Amino acid sequence: MPDSLLLNHSSLPISRVVHIGDLALGGNHPVRIQSMVNTPTLDTAATVAQCIRLVEAGCEMVRITAPGIREAENLANIKRELRKKGLKVPLIADIHFNPKAAEVAAQIVEKVRINPGNYIDRRHGKADFSEAEYRREQEKIAERLSPLLAICKTNGTAIRIGTNYGSLSERILAKYGNTPQGMVESAMEFVHVCRDFGFQNLVLSMKASRVKIMMEANYLLVERMIESGYYLPIHLGLTEAGSGEEARVKSAAGIGSLLASGIGNTIRVSLAEAPEAELPLARQLVKFYARNAMCFPKQQARLSRFFSEQGLEVLKMQYPGLAFDELLIRSAVDFTLSHQKSRAGGILITNCQQTDDSRLTRLGQHILQALGIRHFRGEFIACPSCGRTQFNLIEELEKVKRQTSHLKDLSIAVMGCIVNGPGEMAEADYGYVGAGPGKVTIYKGKTAVLKNIEANRAVHALIKLIKTEGDWVEESKP
Ligand code: SF4
Structure with missing residues (x-):
């Protein structure tokens, strides 16, 4: 029995065995799967080829970065080549910092994603804003957003207002801090401008690399919608989830739990692996949970009641006969939902001897760590890479993980x-960021300590820095 997973395991009783069939739920709404290419946007042939692979793997809308006007313009070539090949997949331009690129892209693609944290506001190192300054900055949103709204209206282009925990504006940070509330307020400012303009072709997203923050921001967003009576579709994603089994557990816990609560119209699983590798998990999450989704908050109340009635402390979950891939998703989602109200702090997963205990133990550890309940190994935050990526992220991540x-x-x-990397690496203790072709800059917190290190020396430099800072411990041998 993998009892190493139990918190205070000697004193906590296993209160109840939950058969997942008890949670059969009704309702239905379609949820679409999105993915993102990581090829340079100016490389039309490579981007088209990757779009095709993603669609073949089950992607229903493809996001492509457009860091500048040239890339935005090249979306027309990419779209033309895809259509020539008979692919009608909707394209989404991903925009940061550059309203002009958004305005060009909006004439070409079906949706433009803008980040309210950097679309207009710029970082000046300012930590305080007077009321007048704050209002003036808000007025700028309407001025700068209106041209894009006009173009989108004319062309029938949708806009996703995509807030990221790591890239809120200085103005929002000054008022709300780096919080789920700040994330929601950041998006709502843009929503109000859109409403005043009579533009409703909107999707909202609240992404973070930590499951709890991402979930809390989405619940707050839904509460705001319920209060206002103004409902908009929601895109779900856990950013910078990293790679491997722990990244899949985190993604399932965050995205799957929200889908099971009836929240989410599109999803993206974001792994630091080949883009096609995201699709199997995304498809399973939609298959298992989208069909169960019903209108928030009705289902949420039902689930909360179910679990709180049990007084669960250590949750033992049985999944007889379930294959490991499905068991991973089910257990991550079920535990996450139960933990919201019951504060379950331990987990025992069984599937009737079909999977060996050590694998189930590791899975339980990943789940507890994904929810920040207990740490068993280092936490890795890694972006999925995109057309802006400056080095071989998948290889570099594996090198860093192996050593640390x-x-x-x-x-x-x-x-x-x-x-975007430094802003979006959340509150990571150290950062390892692509700074140019084959170059890495290493951060301690938010401070760049070692700049433009050759990639082949960078892991060594990172370890040296961790030792210098007194954060290194030797690995204990079994
Ligand atoms: S942090 Fe990663 S995913 Fe985000 S823009 Fe940079 S390279 Fe792309």
């Missing part, structure tokens, strides 16, 4: 570009 995963009290971010 035993540092269970540390979080390390491996990010693909210097433009």
